[in-house]
Amino acid sequence: MSVRTRFAPSPTGSLHVGGVRTALFCLLHARRHGGRFLLRIEDTDRARSTEEAAEGILRDLRWLGLQWDEGPGAEQAGTGPYFQAQRLDLYNAVIDQLLASGHAYEAWDTHAELDAERAIASAAKLNFRYVRKFLDADTIAAYRAEGRTPVVRLAAPRHDLHVEDEILGQVTQTADELDDIVIRKADGFPTYHFAVVIDDYKMGVSLVLRGQEHLMNTHKHLGIYEALNWAPPKYAHLPLIANPDNTKMSKRDKAKTSREAARRAQVERKGDPKDWSWLAEATGRTVDDLAGFMAKQHDSIATAEAIATFLKVKLPMIEVMDFRKGGYLPEALINYMALLGWSPGDDREVLPFDELVAAWDLTRVNKTQAKFDAEKLAWMNGEYIKKYDLDTLTVAHTSYLDVVPTSPFAGMPAERRRAFLALYQPRIATFADLDEAARFFFIRPTTWDAKAVQKHLLADGGLERLALIRDALAALPEWAAAEIQLALDGLAATHDVKLGQIAQPLRVALTGTAVSPQIHDTLALLGRTESLDRLQAALSTHAR
């Protein structure tokens, strides 16, 4: 049987790290075995699914280079459509079949009735199992008359069910734990459990690779396969990715971080703990939105981000867009994610996509949940930045600028950005680092690092040397790195000083600090006029 894997996100939000890892492993598995990787959008939750979220997910997957063989925009005869909301006829046909064969039945309970049953079970310290009701035609007619619409439930198997998981081994659920799950909701849409089974089967999926949060669901799915007498696919459940504090990584972490920061700020300003109007005003959100957010009534990412910006706290990176805006390279992110819960078995860590594919082995996936380590990701990103050729790096940098219009490099021609990247390639881990490190190129120093001024300008004749340097540079016929380097070397030889005694006063004058790339490169990139102006400014500012 040919290998077919699928990634099936629901479009209720943007793509986050857990989803990236699942999609990546599915793709690696398909590529390794010459199979196909499908993308399906699970939009059966009509209240929460949005077209915008679906588009965002497609965009993020494309940015990551996680290209699907079949799915939206890559239609294949026989397997589409790839949005579940467009597949209702398919589901209903199977539900009719199940109803006719007696494997499923209509249930008329209201939410209130079910809640009451659950409350009774919980009071008796028993686990809730749905109890089938055998209703006569009159009762059903009465329910219908009062406006009830039935759901369809699957009659659960009466025997134990075993999942043969490719990673975890056999996982059993006993018959008495199986419940009659809802397969069609009152709104006529299938539940996730039902749609996932029908689609995986109809799309020929051979291996379901997903997060371990689905492990307990698998027995439900197996029950459906059994009722239909269909052969189920293979299953493999990936360990979850956790935060440093061991909680599950989720988008809610952003809300959590912002809430904590807001509470700290409230304490600091000694404000009324219930009054958030000041924050609403400061962040431009409505008072209601902020009050609701602080009362944990919602976890709006927009609100969380507004608060974080105002209070200057860093939100955890969770969503793909966070990493893109953070100046990460998609290939580095992919490489790092591959190493979360999997390893090639040897000491290699920097593995570009093709090498990941070649090394891929499902049986090497771990059972233990892994914590997301942003520092190691930053290191990995630095490795990729160092090894990329400048043209590739410049293209990647353009993609960064597309989402970070506030970067000082926004609008700069690629040619000139390339020169900056060449200079900073060994010194940055992310493009965001570059914005920070190269800031002095864009803003003349207005404050000077006191220690650096003392050491390199005031002491040891620094200022006098700086004046000589300025004159020598001003006399240069051509302003280029090589010529400048030659001139500075010559100056050091003539005056019998070490190069550091030339370079350091220059750095302080040009940048306000003792840190910059190679001094001749810095001068060249800064340009003649700007460099000489800055030297002059430093000389007059620090003259005794």
Place this chain on the structure above:
RNA sequence: GAUCCCAUCGUCUAGUCAGGUCCAGGACACCGGAUUUUCAUUCCGGCGACACGGGUUCGAAUCCCGUUGGGAUCACCA
């Protein structure tokens, strides 16, 4: 609470299935040193783990049992 999953340096992991080659290897981080005009890069070194308790065995990180700890799931969400 019930059911299920998991357990090696602070973190990601190799080693576990087929017990000895492991007083446990690599990487990130951290600390120190060398190179470098500064910062980086690069290179060297250091720190640091088999959760605990029993058992099986000549021998256990590896097999078994228990304890503890962590996690997931218990919806007309996916």
